[in-house]
Amino acid sequence: MVQSAVAQEFGSNTQAISCLDIGCHEGFYSVAMARRGMRVTGVDARAENLNRARFVAEASDADIRFRQGRVETLTHDEAGPTT
Numbered sequence: 177m178v179q180s181a182v183a184q185e186f187g188s189n190t191q192a193i194s195c196l197d198i199g200c201h202e203g204f205y206s207v208a209m210a211r212r213g214m215r216v217t218g219v220d221a222r223a224e225n226l227n228r229a230r231f232v233a234e235a236s237d238a239d240i241r242f243r244q245g246r247v248e249t250l251t252h253d254e255a256g257p258t259t
Contacts, residue, residue, distance in 0.1 A: 178205060182212060190214050198247045203229030203240065210238035217241045219250060 186193060191213040197206045200218030202225055210216045210233070218233075218240055220226050226242050233240045243250075 179208060179212070182209070198250075200229055200242070201225050203232045203242075206240050206242075207233055207236045207238045210240050211236070217243060219243050219245055219247065221246045 182190065190209075193214045195206075195209040195214040195216045197203075197209065197216060197218040200206050200220045203218055206216045206218040206229060216238075218226070218229055219242075220229065221244065223244055226244055229240075229242055232238075233242075
């Protein structure tokens with residue numbers, strides 16, 4: 177679902193993109209975007225969701241940075257680089 181929208185918007189130039197997955201839950205979209213070559217940071221408020229997301233990312237051999245937090249209080253430094 178998201179993959180076609182990303183492909184339409186960015187084509188194959190996804191290696192230059194940083195993706196912030198807010199409310200990443202168990203990391204489904206984070207892994208999908210990492211597989212397209214994006215630098216991904218997944219954020220979720222619940223530690224148990226992040227534990228599952230880390231497991232899924234590791235099992236998928238996806239390089240994803242995860243942070244616990246809420247979008248309302250997320251700082252620029254916690255979100256990761258934008259370039």
